[in-house]
Amino acid sequence: MLLEKLTNASGVSGDEKDVRKIILDELKGYVDEIKVDRMGNIIAKKKGKVDKPHIALAAHMDEVGFMVKGIDSAGLIKFAPVGGVDARILISKMVYVGSKRIPGVIGAKAIHMQKPDERKRAVSIDELYIDIGCKDQAETEKHVSVGDYIVFDGKYTEFGKNRVKAKALDDRVGCAIMVDLLKMDLPITVTGIFTVQEEIGLRGAEVAANQVNVDLAIILEGTTCSDVSDVEPHFQVTELDKGPAISLMDRTSIYHRKYVDSLVRTAEEYNIPWQYRKTTFGGNDAGRFHQAKSGTPCVSVAVACRYIHSPVSVMSMDDFKNTKELMVKFIDKISKGGVL
Known part of the structure; x- marks a missing residue:
């Protein structure tokens, strides 16, 4: 399974080459243009039946980890x-x-x-x-x-009722969804951007966002889930099994309400469960895309993941599948007009 390969690979910020190779191999023959820029971002263009509108999907390849700074006498x-x-x-x-x-x-x-x-x-x-x-x-x-570089040892494992535990679900889950989307026949042109160094300041996105001209950027993320004991409901950022999490605002972006509302309507039209991401903490690559060039409208859709930035995160496969389904339906809706 692609998600298993991606999460088991090492890809601490600045050392994403193993993850990048998996993605490049997966996309062979499925996209019309592909390049790796000097930062290490992958930019892959998939032509649709029409060129306009043109949207970008973005997810980051890197994960948190460590670096050796010294060795003592012992x-x-x-x-x-x-x-x-x-x-x-x-x-x-x-x-x-x-x-x-x-x-x-x-x-x-x-x-x-x-x-x-x-x-x-x-x-x-x-x-x-x-x-x-x-x-x-x-x-x-x-x-x-x-x-x-030093990476956590957290093997991909399926357990419980439709649960997955693995390191680096933030954001290999977004990468996996994006690869699957780029393998499909798409009604409009989509550029998939797999960024580097998101975890240390959205650095790859700052470079990648200025290389594309798109009408909308959709950021695919694995985000904080706090539906655990002793956390008050209003502090529970997201919940497992409640569907894709749609952001209104975070530390780096205020998302365009027109597109947020359109995502919600799409989910409700197709009976896809969804939830708001209920916090303004943190940020993602949208923080650079919406400031690129003359400005790019952005929305963020995330899969809820417990225990992110740790040796092992936990997610619901239902949320993974529903997030991908929402993207398929939303791209189709964009192609029919009325969104952009």
């Missing part, structure tokens, strides 16, 4: 975060280090060795290390170098 690896990661979840988690995917374990000072005041506070990333089983610095340096 052979333990010190590391820096790449993207937003909560240090409280890291102790004892498995990771892979470098291009050789050396397995390692994130460790910290044992609790019985900690002073009373240390036990009362959360550890910082500076206090953590990665153990790859070497006896000293010289041995570790045979396998690992400063600057090597």
Whole structure:
């Protein structure tokens, strides 16, 4: 399954090559034009029955992770975060280090060795290390170098009732949906943009957005889901099994209400469950697309994912399928006029 291949691949921000290769291989023979720009973004154009209107779909290839910043005398690896990661979840988690995917374990000072005041506070990333089983610095340096990327070990697994757990569902879920859409016969011209370095400041999107001229950009995301214990309903950003999450506003964008309302009407017309993304926290590549050139209208549609930016996220396959179905119907609606 494509989603499994994408989530199992390593693609920390700035090192998206493995994910990029999967997508390029998948799109062979399905698109009319394809290029990789200097940043590493993939820009793939699929011609429809008509050229106008012309829309863009965008999803980011990168994931949060870490980078090696040093190796101590005991052979333990010190590391820096790449993207937003909560240090409280890291102790004892498995990771892979470098291009050789050396397995390692994130460790910290044992609790019985900690002073009373240390036990009362959360550890910082500076206090953590990665153990790859070497006896000293010289041995570790045979396998690992400063600057090597580090990725979570979180294998794709189907479990429970229609659930999937995997690392990097943010945003390999958007990439998977977009690849599937670009393989279809589309009624209008669609440019699929797979961006890099979203997790460290929407950097790939800033470059990619200025290379295309489109009438609308649709950002496909994996977003925060907080439908768990002790979270008040008004703080639950999204919920599993409630369908694609449509954004009104976030930290980087206010979405064009005309297109938001059209998405909602499309979902209701075809009995596709949907929900609003109920927070203004965070942002996505729309933050760069809507400011590109003379301005590009944007909407954001996301799949709800619990525990994003961690070793393992959880999503509903129903939400995945319904998000893709909404995109199919919305693109068809655009082709018939009345939206753009």
